[in-house]
Amino acid sequence: MSVISRAALFKELIPGLNELFGLEYDRYQQEWKSIYATQGSDRSFEEEVKLSTFGAAPVKPEGMPVSYDTAQEVWTSRYTHETIALAFSLTEEAVEDNLYESLSERYAKAMARSMWYTKEVKAANLFNTGFDTYQSGDGVTVFSTVHPTLSGATNANRPTTAADLSEASLEAAAITISGWRDERNLLIAARPKKLIIPQALQFTATRILASEYRSGTADNDVNALKNKGTYSQNASIWNYLTDTNAWFVTTDVPDGLKHFSRVALQKGEDSDFDTGNMRYRTRERYVFGISDPLGVYGSPGAS
8 A cells, every 4th residue: 555654745844845836726617517417326337228209190090990009118328337436645754744734634635636537537538439439328339420210210419521610510510400310200309508619629619609790701691500599508618528629519308418426425534553644535436428329419520
């Protein structure tokens, strides 16, 4: 077990030190909270099952019996909790001989920052790997042009040709989303909600969504995206997206992006009887995932 001893804290044991720094940088807000819906959990994993609807109702000829339709389970999304934990230990001599602020308090804040950071990275993983490896319950990647349905038709929640963020690509995304169909090929009336972007696209997104007129043209045309309120919420910058060209859109389709919390953040400390070392520990259990992939649309960017 790694232990922080006096040898690692030499400068904090002698007088004349002006400042200690490096442990308490500012943190971004918990950005994942505006993207995922959170639910509690009391099991080691959670499962959510996609069900089929009925097809379009047929005409009933006079005097003939009504037609019966059937429904079924389609596929299952499983959320398996992970345990995220971190700890540190200080020798009793390091605690006794420290001349400045409490060592434990400073390092406890640093430990909390590590847990905070890890949770954002875990949440962003679905977006960062969803074009290539991260799969939804239907057996294809989260962002795909061929999400299957029972009817044989497919839904696309990414462009056929990867597109950079632009007025045209956002309009195309909105049109694609409005054409999605359910398992029996009925329109589901989906709408885009929030644009999610990396830091690198924040100014591009502002010009596209906030301009009164079309961005980047000499035309006097109205900005249709703003005028129609197609993207009802302001663009959300997510600092943990790794691709500087990728962009995403959440939709109003229910049961999309989800975060299950099994055990909330716990903190603890104790003293080891044999060594006298002080030990500090933090732990949390949770999982991020997606049930219905139509809860989000994304493009990896063309660049």
